[in-house]
Amino acid sequence: MAKNTIAAGRKVRFDPFETACGYGIDACRGIVTGTIVKVYPEHRWFSVAYGNPVQRISFKFCDVGERVKFVG
Numbered sequence: 001m002a003k004n005t006i007a008a009g010r011k012v013r014f015d016p017f018e019t020a021c022g023y024g025i026d027a028c029r030g031i032v033t034g035t036i037v038k039v040y041p042e043h044r045w046f047s048v049a050y051g052n053p054v055q056r057i058s059f060k061f062c063d064v065g066e067r068v069k070f071v072g
Contacts, residue, residue, distance in 0.1 A: 004070070006046055006061060010036045011071035016050070016057055018067060033071060 012035075017028045034050030034057070044061040048068070059068050 004064070006036065006039055006064065008036050008039055012036060012048055012068050013071055014048070014057075014059070014068040016055070 011033055013031050013033050015029055015031055017025060017030075020028070032050050034048040036046050037049045037056070038047040040046065045058055046061070047056055047058045049056050064070070
């Protein structure tokens, strides 16, 4: 797989609460690892599953390198 390829099964790292604000939010912040589960190239976004219980979050392609980074 190419170094910058956005593809299902690829591992990524991110902070799910990076854009959240409010009282006590700092206690929730932290980097997690997730797996890309679906890619929507026509709309330039992808969905990531992470955690236990499993949660999902989505990112735009332009978020790669800033809000979300590839593992490995």
